[in-house]
Amino acid sequence: MKSNVRVIEWPEGMIHAVPGFRTAALHCGLKRKSDKPDLALLACDRPAAAAGVFTTNCVCAAPVAYSRRALRSTGGYARGVIVNAGNANACTGQQGARDAREMARLAAQAVGARPIDLLVCSTGVIGHPLPMERIRAAMPLLARRLRHRRGQGDFARAILTTDLVRKTDGCKVRMFGRTVRFAGACKGSGMIAPRMATLLGFIATDAPVVPDVLQRALSEVVDRTFNCLTVDGDTSTNDTILAFASGTHAPRLLKEARGPEYEALQAGLYRVCDSLARQVAADGEGAQHLVTVVVGGAKDDRQARVIARAIAESPLVKTAIAGNDPNWGRIVCAAGRCGIRIRPEECALTVCGFDLFKAGQPLPFDAAKVSSAMDGTEVSIVLMVGDGPGSARFYTCDLTHGYITINADYHT
Amino acid sequence: MKSNVRVIEWPEGMIHAVPGFRTAALHCGLKRKSDKPDLALLACDRPAAAAGVFTTNCVCAAPVAYSRRALRSTGGYARGVIVNAGNANACTGQQGARDAREMARLAAQAVGARPIDLLVCSTGVIGHPLPMERIRAAMPLLARRLRHRRGQGDFARAILTTDLVRKTDGCKVRMFGRTVRFAGACKGSGMIAPRMATLLGFIATDAPVVPDVLQRALSEVVDRTFNCLTVDGDTSTNDTILAFASGTHAPRLLKEARGPEYEALQAGLYRVCDSLARQVAADGEGAQHLVTVVVGGAKDDRQARVIARAIAESPLVKTAIAGNDPNWGRIVCAAGRCGIRIRPEECALTVCGFDLFKAGQPLPFDAAKVSSAMDGTEVSIVLMVGDGPGSARFYTCDLTHGYITINADYHT
Structure with a gap:
């Protein structure tokens, strides 16, 4: 991962500050405390290249199965992702699969896209069906917040479970002579199962890149960052890292996984993923060091x-x-x-x-x-x-x- | 490991109660408290078939290297083993190798055997040279105790470090129409490194068996007992299981690793190793369950x-x-x-x-x-x-x- 790419710091970088992205969040009642947001939406203004790395656990949650399939069927394009904390929708059988699909559909309505263009992530207690009525009831307000760009910064807070701190970072690199931005948010305190943190991460960039190349870069970067991170040696039912690249309409698109522009893409992703992985370890359950x-x-x-x-x-x-x-x-x-x-x-x-x-x-x-x-x-x-x-x-x-x-x- | 062999319980069975074996122990000053024995000798009256399973850790202690070599060069016969607790003689360089050799020589004198016929085990703090002067000074008394058969039961206590309880068990099986005994003692609370328990186990039997077959049976049994035991997932620098069989002069010797007599040998070893492994888990550091x-x-x-x-x-x-x-x-x-x-x-x-x-x-x-x-x-x-x-x-x-x-x- 060593390269000569110059990475410019952008520590205050948030997903909604990357051109082409908006976020919104609110409390819908999955977390007990009403001041804690627990439902969040990340939306891309136009179809973005999207890539995902998912848990390798054989026991994987319904949203993982759903999002994997959705990415495959769109060929790696998406308009966003809906995320909830407080309930993992794992070990929930056929009902869980239906609920994940419905979440995608509700989010797609809010964004004005096809259901297949929306991905889904959940985290929290496993083995309990999602209280879908709360999510349904909250969607109109979430959609309004998205349109009016209110509470966008809460995205990073809405995805947390037992985490003590919000985890975000950003950076900028030059690609094709332009400055492109990367910003990420993640959650994770190292645990796997009921009522616990599992690792979810979201990275947004306005880099101009096709899905295949984004996927390749993300997989390589995750392998050296999130996959080199351990709190207790377990992987969860829900672990997911998603990357979205909004520059799909730029005049020049990165179509090959090599050369200086690819290195710049990798460097940007690496910087954000590395920082987020460090933040997860530092906030590991009970961690003092x-x-x-x-x-x-x-x-x-x-x-x-x-x-x-x-x-x-x-x-x-x-x-x-x-x-x-x-x-x-x-x-x-x-x-x-x-x-x-x-x-x-x-x-x-x-x-x-x-x-x-x-x-x-x-x-x-x-x-x-x-x-x-x-x-x-x-x-x-x-x-x-x-x-x-x-x-x-x-x-x-x-x-x-x-x-x-x-x-x-x-x-x- | 399922078989039709009838295993007779002998829970009070101790190594020195198996025909052909004696043990002795004393406090020589490796452990701080003077009421805790820390040096022990297991002696076989005549050359016994001997087998060993050793740590697979690349960082292995001097006594492990010594005993492995000794077993190879005698073709699997031994007259006993000297064991100390309180100091692992690990990461001690050339001095450590010399000290392990000297322990074997001192023990051989006490037993009246060749140095190569004595094996060596150590457990305790790593990275510190053994205070050999204390071991040397204690040997005459240890030899006297062995001759006069005093303090034999202390063997199981002398090998402990952070263990809370002594771990022993015994059983009897029929081989070639005769009753043969198995007794074992072990120590281990699941830790690997300085000032900690590492797993040491000793099994004595008067079964009539040649070394190769004893080794085969021990390896198979350890694989399903001690190797299916975990407290914290670590293996130490000193882990060693030794088995001695004193029936080498019996009229009929088991020379093949098959048939009902082999099954009886396996059943006896299994019963003792399984019980000792359970006792280690139950006494794991901090264990409540x-x-x-x-x-x-x-x-x-x-x-x-x-x-x-x-x-x-x-x-x-x-x-x-x-x-x-x-x-x-x-x-x-x-x-x-x-x-x-x-x-x-x-x-x-x-x-x-x-x-x-x-x-x-x-x-x-x-x-x-x-x-x-x-x-x-x-x-x-x-x-x-x-x-x-x-x-x-x-x-x-x-x-x-x-x-x-x-x-x-x-x-x-």
Whole structure:
């Protein structure tokens, strides 16, 4: 993902500020608190190129099945997506499939498009049918808000469940001599099941690109950002990342997945997805530390990724970080057990800039000093496992009493 | 592992009660508290058939490398094993290798055997050289205790680290018309790294069997017992299971890995290893529940095992159990994401005897009643994923505040 593309920061970038997009949100009654929006609409003024990456879980929710199919049947064009939080519409059988279809139809009316042009995402409790009457009742107001462009910024808040903070980011790059914008919003606190966050992400751009190429770029970028993110090692029934590109009517369209314009597209998507993935890890349930695990010197990127993931998912590594404990043994052990052949004699471990382990043995270090360095919001782990060209980076968070409280102290 | 062999219970069975074996233990100063034994010897009166299963972690401790080599060079015969707790002798470089060799030599002197006939196991903190002077100083007393058969029962206690309880079990089976005994002791609370439990297990039997066949039976049994056990998903630098069979001088020796006598050998080993594995899960760090995950109806046993393991290792499943929460969604989701193709429509889930999920949707159930049933020491999860012949069983425990306290609130 390294490139020479110049990415211009646009941290205040929101989806509705990208040319061609509008958003609207309101509270329809899926979340208990009436000040929390729970139904949101992202609309494209004209058919946009659309691409999606969906959960690989065999147990997938009705909106996932619906949106996958819709994207296929339009050849990758869409006019928007309707999203609800508070109910995942998963494990809901035939009724769930009908409800997803109806949501698309209602949203299409609001946007003035064909039902097939609208995608659907849901997140929240699983195993409960959607209270469709509330969604139906809320649609006229949602449509009005969309037309009058009111409450557009609430989109990012309406998609949240157990998240503590709203997650958005934006950037700009040059394509075909013009500045194009990227803005994204996502939700996720790392959990999978009832009453929990699952990962949903939405990226809007006015880049001029055909659907196939957008899909290719999104898949590649998600693979190195959202797919290198773990809070508790689970994937949900509803995980979905959608990208929309409104520049489909530009004079010049990117039709090939190569060259400098493609690199610019990738760079823009990467910047937004990377930022959103980091924000999810930082807001992981119970998280006190955002942890970045970098593995270098592996045979190839795939091997590096397996090692990085084993470290990022190890409960022992994550609890050590919760305690600001420079427990190099747990990190090296996690790397050693992941199925990739490593030689401890060739390993070197650095935590928060301190060298802790090299050539099979611990280095002398001041534990209090390292512990104090770990006591910030960010912890970095860098493990070199040899002199190969493979590297990978994973985002995760620590495992704390807060995680247990959220997940165990709740009763069905 | 199903067979028609009659296994006779012998729950009070200890290694030293199996004909041909003696044990001894004492406190030499590796553990801080002087009332806790930390050095132990298991001795066979005559060369016994010996077999071992070792950690697959690339970062493996010096005693693991030593014992593997010793078993190879004797062709699978041994006179015993010396075990210390409190220090893993892992990540200790060349000094560690020398120390493991010296431990074998000291133990061989005590037993009156060749150094190569003694195996070595260590467990405890990693990255610190063994304080060999304490081990050296303690050996004469350990040898005396072995000769005078004093403190033999302390073997099972001397191998513990963070374990709360001693883990032993025994049984008897008939082989070649005679009753043979099996007794085992193990330690493990599920952790891998500094100051923690790693899994060590020792099984003694007077079964008449040649080393190759003992190795084959042990590997098969460990694969379905200790290898179907998870507390936190990590494997340590020191994990070792050793089996010794003293009947090498019996008139009839089992020389083939088939037939009813082989089945009897397997049944005896299985009974002891299964019991010890259960005891480790029940004593997992912070554990409040022993959890048994059974997956049936899979394409084959391997697929069933992957699914069972995903459920057993899911932090979301484990925290739900900590809260006595019949959270079927988390269990089904964990199964759905493990890479094995399952169809929710073909799944059926039972927790503590209650049917919670079937044919892609939740069943109506009384949550309070199920929660109350989960509030015992044991929780059973049974997931059918189809009508295939594959099945597997995993032992695990719940994930509690206790786990976080033990592992995060400790400072290096």
